[in-house]
Amino acid sequence: MLTTNATDKPNSAWDDWRWQLANSVTTIEALKQHINVSPEEEEAFYQVSERYSFRVTPYYLSLINKEDRNDPVRLQALPNIQELEDLFHIEQLPSFHRSAVDSENPLWKEGKTDVSCIVHRYPDRVLFHLTNFCATYCRHCSRKVHAGQESIVTDRTLIDKGIAYIAERPEIRDVLLSGGDPLTVPDTKIEYVLSRLRQLPHIQIIRLGTRTPVTMPQRITPEFCQMVKKYHPIWINTHFNHPNEITAEAKIAIERLLEAGVPVGNQSVLLRGINDTVEVMKDLVHKLLIARVRPYYLYHADLVRGAEHFRTSIDVGIDIIENLRGHTTGFAVPQYVICTPLGKTPLNPNYVIGTGPGYIVLRNYEWRTWKDPDSLDPS
Numbered sequence: 452m453l454t455t456n457a458t459d460k461p462n463s464a465w466d467d468w469r470w471q472l473a474n475s476v477t478t479i480e481a482l483k484q485h486i487n488v489s490p491e492e493e494e495a496f497y498q499v500s501e502r503y504s505f506r507v508t509p510y511y512l513s514l515i516n517k518e519d520r521n522d523p524v525r526l527q528a529l530p531n532i533q534e535l536e537d538l539f540h541i542e543q544l545p546s547f548h549r550s551a552v553d554s555e556n557p558l559w560k561e562g563k564t565d566v567s568c569i570v571h572r573y574p575d576r577v578l579f580h581l582t583n584f585c586a587t588y589c590r591h592c593s594r595k596v597h598a599g600q601e602s603i604v605t606d607r608t609l610i611d612k613g614i615a616y617i618a619e620r621p622e623i624r625d626v627l628l629s630g631g632d633p634l635t636v637p638d639t640k641i642e643y644v645l646s647r648l649r650q651l652p653h654i655q656i657i658r659l660g661t662r663t664p665v666t667m668p669q670r671i672t673p674e675f676c677q678m679v680k681k682y683h684p685i686w687i688n689t690h691f692n693h694p695n696e697i698t699a700e701a702k703i704a705i706e707r708l709l710e711a712g713v714p715v716g717n718q719s720v721l722l723r724g725i726n727d728t729v730e731v732m733k734d735l736v737h738k739l740l741i742a743r744v745r746p747y748y749l750y751h752a753d754l755v756r757g758a759e760h761f762r763t764s765i766d767v768g769i770d771i772i773e774n775l776r777g778h779t780t781g782f783a784v785p786q787y788v789i790c791t792p793l794g795k796t797p798l799n800p801n802y803v804i805g806t807g808p809g810y811i812v813l814r815n816y817e818w819r820t821w822k823d824p825d826s827l828d829p830s
């Protein structure tokens with residue numbers, strides 16, 4: 452349990468995020484001390500970790516049901532041999548698909564600037580990468596070739612270049628601090644960036660994209676919250692993919708953010724075998740609402756080398772949305788999106804059956820139809 456005493460010091464090492472980071476599992480030997488590893492998993496570990504980073508916090512490992520080989524946390528955290536098999540499938544793909552996968556992730560090229568920590572794809576907002584480091588490397592990460600591979604914390608010179616880029620462009624009103632996971636950076640460095648951004652009059656909102664409420668909720672300390680609330684409006688988006696991740700510890704982390712006035716949203720990725728059913732997704736969004744987290748996006752899994760085995764067809768995502776919209780609280784339904792090199796594109800079930808002169812035929816969530824006069828088209 453994450454508890455604190457009057458001095459805000461964690462009660463135990465387990466509740467201290469620095470302990471969680473220092474004791475994160477990066478080797479097969481350490482992994483075996485936490486869970487039973489099958490011979491196939493051990494082999495996958497050796498082969499896959501030559502190519503992609505591996506790291507999991509003891510906390511996130513503790514969420515795994517050890518009896519279940521297909522446990523949703525296990526599948527997100529442990530290397531799988533399919534991460535390498537994807538490489539051999541490329542030859543069989545249609546050429547447009549092959550060139551996309553060959554470039555590791557086609558999305559990175561779009562919005563690249565000459566400042567390496569800034570991605571500027573939409574005129575009014577930028578992505579600002581503070582680090583390539585994460586507390587836990589998700590196997591489905593769309594930046595998995597880069598994750599953990601470069602310098603641990605973006606250095607001060609680069610951060611200053613990022614701030615200068617933003618300062619020179621008054622059209623930017625929204626800065627999204629990302630990574631890696633920006634909350635693996637110490638509070639003092641985060642505060643440096645927040646305070647510099649707040650000196651720019653054109654910056655209306657600052658967002659932090661972090662998975663720490665899921666993989667290392669101990670990171671959301673009272674001190675962090677005290678610091679962040681000085682720089683409002685700050686928004687946080689996190690990344691819960693499965694109801695099992697919404698634990699008592701995660702709820703305390705969210706509670707602290709909300710009490711500091713930070714709205715918390717959630718961006719899930721649709722992952723085959725993890726959350727690709729209506730049942731799991733409905734349970735997830737209901738548990739998010741109980742924790743007062745607003746479902747924001749449901750991402751169609753990116754076309755990324757090494758993560759293709761997580762991808763479902765788009766029909767799966769549309770069917771999930773179809774079975775949420777109208778069937779549950781309106782704001783429990785995330786916007787399903789696919790990232791293309793042109794940006795995020797919404798994917799929705801179709802509720803317009805047809806149109807005619809002066810009318811439109813709609814259907815509702817129960818497939819009952821309704822002919823409505825279309826006042827915008829008097830012809």
Ligand SMILES: *Cc1c(COP(=O)(O)O)cnc(C)c1O
Nearest residue numbers: 562570571572573576577578795
């Ligand atoms: C997703 C993304 C954003 C933020 O998009 P919103 O729809 O505003 O949440 C900004 N920049 C880039 C490059 C992105 O990929």
